[in-house]
Amino acid sequence: MKYCINCNKYVYSHFYKFCPYCGARFDSVEEKDKDYELAKKYFYGIGVKKNYVTAFDYYSKAARKGLTKAQNDVGECYYFGFGVQVDYKLAFIWYAKAAEDGYAPAQYNLGYLYYYGEGVEQDFEKAFTWFMKAAEQEYIDAQYMVGNMFSEGEGTEKDINEAFKRIMHAAEQGHAEAQYKVGEAYYYGYGVEEDHEEAFKWYMKSADQGYDEAQYKVGEAYYNGEGTDEDLDEAFNWYMKAAEQGQEGAQYSLGYMYAHGEGVKRDLGKAFDWYMEAAEQGHVEAQYEVGEMYSNGLGDEEAFDWFMKAAEQDHPEAQYKVGEAYYCGKGVDEDLEEAFVWYLKSAEQEYADAQYAVGEAYYYGEGVEEDRGEAFEWYMKAAKQDHADAQYAVGLMYSNGQGVRKNVKKAIIWLYKSGNKEAKDLMKEIFANCVLYVYKDNIDCRKYNHHFIPATATLLGKHEKRVVLNVFYCLDCGKLFINYVDYKDYRGIYGFLIGNIQFDEKSKSGNKDIGSLAIESPLMSCGYNVNERKALKESERHLIISKLLDKGFMTKTEVVKYLRYFIRFNGKNYGNELAVEKWQNDLRFTLQYKINRQPTVYFTKVKKWTSKRKRK
Numbered sequence: 154m155k156y157c158i159n160c161n162k163y164v165y166s167h168f169y170k171f172c173p174y175c176g177a178r179f180d181s182v183e184e185k186d187k188d189y190e191l192a193k194k195y196f197y198g199i200g201v202k203k204n205y206v207t208a209f210d211y212y213s214k215a216a217r218k219g220l221t222k223a224q225n226d227v228g229e230c231y232y233f234g235f236g237v238q239v240d241y242k243l244a245f246i247w248y249a250k251a252a253e254d255g256y257a258p259a260q261y262n263l264g265y266l267y268y269y270g271e272g273v274e275q276d277f278e279k280a281f282t283w284f285m286k287a288a289e290q291e292y293i294d295a296q297y298m299v300g301n302m303f304s305e306g307e308g309t310e311k312d313i314n315e316a317f318k319r320i321m322h323a324a325e326q327g328h329a330e331a332q333y334k335v336g337e338a339y340y341y342g343y344g345v346e347e348d349h350e351e352a353f354k355w356y357m358k359s360a361d362q363g364y365d366e367a368q369y370k371v372g373e374a375y376y377n378g379e380g381t382d383e384d385l386d387e388a389f390n391w392y393m394k395a396a397e398q399g400q401e402g403a404q405y406s407l408g409y410m411y412a413h414g415e416g417v418k419r420d421l422g423k424a425f426d427w428y429m430e431a432a433e434q435g436h437v438e439a440q441y442e443v444g445e446m447y448s449n450g451l452g453d454e455e456a457f458d459w460f461m462k463a464a465e466q467d468h469p470e471a472q473y474k475v476g477e478a479y480y481c482g483k484g485v486d487e488d489l490e491e492a493f494v495w496y497l498k499s500a501e502q503e504y505a506d507a508q509y510a511v512g513e514a515y516y517y518g519e520g521v522e523e524d525r526g527e528a529f530e531w532y533m534k535a536a537k538q539d540h541a542d543a544q545y546a547v548g549l550m551y552s553n554g555q556g557v558r559k560n561v562k563k564a565i566i567w568l569y570k571s572g573n574k575e576a577k578d579l580m581k582e583i584f585a586n587c588v589l590y591v592y593k594d595n596i597d598c599r600k601y602n603h604h605f606i607p608a609t610a611t612l613l614g615k616h617e618k619r620v621v622l623n624v625f626y627c628l629d630c631g632k633l634f635i636n637y638v639d640y641k642d643y644r645g646i647y648g649f650l651i652g653n654i655q656f657d658e659k660s661k662s663g664n665k666d667i668g669s670l671a672i673e674s675p676l677m678s679c680g681y682n683v684n685e686r687k688a689l690k691e692s693e694r695h696l697i698i699s700k701l702l703d704k705g706f707m708t709k710t711e712v713v714k715y716l717r718y719f720i721r722f723n724g725k726n727y728g729n730e731l732a733v734e735k736w737q738n739d740l741r742f743t744l745q746y747k748i749n750r751q752p753t754v755y756f757t758k759v760k761k762w763t764s765k766r767k768r769k
Contacts, residue, residue: 188215189223196235209236216247224251225259232262232271241272252283260287261295268298268307281308288319296323297331304343317344324355332359333367340370340380353380360391368395369403376406385416396427404431405439412442421446432459437466444474448483457484464495472499473507480510480519493520500531508535509543516546516556525556536567544571545579552583561587562631569606569628584633585611588653589624591678593637603629610635612652613700615693620647649680649689651697653706675707676715683735694735695742702746709743716740 192211195204209230215223228247231240245266251259264283267276281302287295300319303312317338323331336355339348353374359367372391375384389410395403408427411420425446431439440463447456457478463471476495479488493514499507512531515524529550535543548568551560561583568576568583589610598605605625610633614620622643624635637656644650654675681697682689701707719736723729 186215186220188212188218189220192223192226205230205236207236216250221251221254221256221259224248224254225256225262228259228262241266243272245272252286255286255290257287257290257292257295260284260290261292261298264295264298277302277308279308291326293323293326293328293331296320296326297328297334300331300334313344324358327362329359329362329364329367332356332362333364333370336367336370349374349380351380360394363398365395365398365400365403368392368398369400369406372403372406385410389416396430399434401431401434401436401439404428404434405436405442408439408442432462435466437463437468437471440466441468441471441474444471448474453478453484455484464498467498467502469499469502469504469507472496472502473504473510476507476510489514489520491520500534503534503538505535505538505540505543508532508538509540509546512543512546525550527556529556536570539570541571541573541576544568545573545576548576549579552579562628565606565626565631566628569626581609581611584608584626586653587633588655589622589633589635591635591637591640591654591656593656596634598627598630598632598634601629603627608633610652612650612654613696614647614650617696620650622650644680649693649697651679651700651704653704654678675701676712683732683739685731691735691738694739698739698743699746702743709746712743713740716743 188211192208192215193199194201194208195211196208197203209227212223212226212230216227224247228244228251229235230237231244231247233239245263248259248263248266252263260283264280264287266272267280267283269275281299284295284298284302288299296319300316300321300323302308302316303319304316305311317335320331320334320338324335332355336352336359337343338345339352339355341347353371356367356370356374360371368391372388372395374380375382375388375391377383389407392403392406392410396407404427408424408431410416411424411427413419425443428439428442428446432443440459444456444459444463447453447459457475460471460474460478464475472495476492476499477483478485479492479495481487493511496507496510496514500511508531512528512535514520515531516528517523529547532543532546532550536547544567548564548566548571550556551564551567553559565580565583568580587610589612597603605627608624608626610622610624612620612622620643622635622640624633626633655678676697679697679701680689681694683694698712702709702712716736716739720733720740723732
């Protein structure tokens, strides 16, 4: 039997030297097979010295004689540059010759070129068509690619279930990448119910074939205890297998384990080496960690360079670090405007430290025009992520009415959440200016299950010494409260307490006459009395009155009104002569207290006033 390479026909006779169909000289099938066998020997170095150039020559001879598998191999040589310069277009031509003859590997290769647009314009539909032709011949690489394209909806309609079926078919035939993909499907629940144990099984099948991505995933499974028992030693071993093949995720994980002494003795030198391996491959977390290690004494300029590499890949912490470097001039010239740019990039990715830094920049006008309203908005973003300094800043701005309407209740809420020293100090200042409500019975706050926080109220006692009371603050209604029994005990200890003290409205007796109000007035609440038994000295009574006036807890008119009431209604009672004398003394003190600071009005003429209202 002889074969005509001109018209691609066989002649069943050994006597013809020329093709009876077209007249061209033809070669025997045995001869082209012989060329192909020689090509393989030179390509793989079987019995001869390996020589890709010679192998390519023999592949080409067999291909020109119409041997389909040789045509595919010539395409491979052009694609990978074996014995000839890389040329994707020529690779495409030779793959197409073999593919059109129904050769499955060539059909897969042609689909691959269409898929990636190598040597031909990218065309997912044609890629899918050729992959499908090869898959129908049970070519497992093509089955895997068909599954992938169903998964992504490339060149065909997206069909997760069909994708899983196709990839599973390839996996069951031992395709390592397909086994890995089946593991991914089970891990994330793509086209199948999520099952970490089943995912681990398929990851392991792939990993046992040396597939680095699967080896990394097996390491992850052992590290996190997903689908198998947690085992840091096993995790380390599988990370190492993948890392030695250049898998950057595994290299980063090894660096992390060495840095933290997990599954291996802590070794910062090896940690740095593995981080660097991954970082040089573009692993963003590794680039950040290399920057961190350089920033801890190895070199600010190198740290900046690696932070910048990670920042350019939108790593929020790295972007914040670049901002810090520009702000502080570490490893780069100080530049507040550039610092703001990088803080903002990080902040827009919800990184709390950066959100706080943007707030600071707007508050102080550093690198951007001062804007207290914008500052408040960015502080709030960070505060909602439990950033303590931002929570303090929000509380401070609410308390001062900067960038937002003043709201003491909201200020207390955010300062309490912050809990840092500055916040606690500011809360004390705010509480010092709050009314302390004393309640006798149950209050609405408890009835409606309001939220309480422990607080302190600082008052003045004898000899103007500060007295700290344990009270509580209602976050819902914004009031300081203390139980009457506790308050009475404190007054028994300290004699009197000067501050803005009031009985809670719900705790009053309901009698609205002046007597009831007098009992519950700030004067009486602070412990003012002329009782012989309790024996407050004149200086102590005057101290109470002066502090109430100075702090603005009562006006002079209010104090005078209460004292005159005491004199008028209680002075008539037998045995109250001494009490009346003390009230009169205190009334004179009140009337004369800081009288020289009051405005003086001089009258030069007095005229009788008459109403101008007309009678109806």
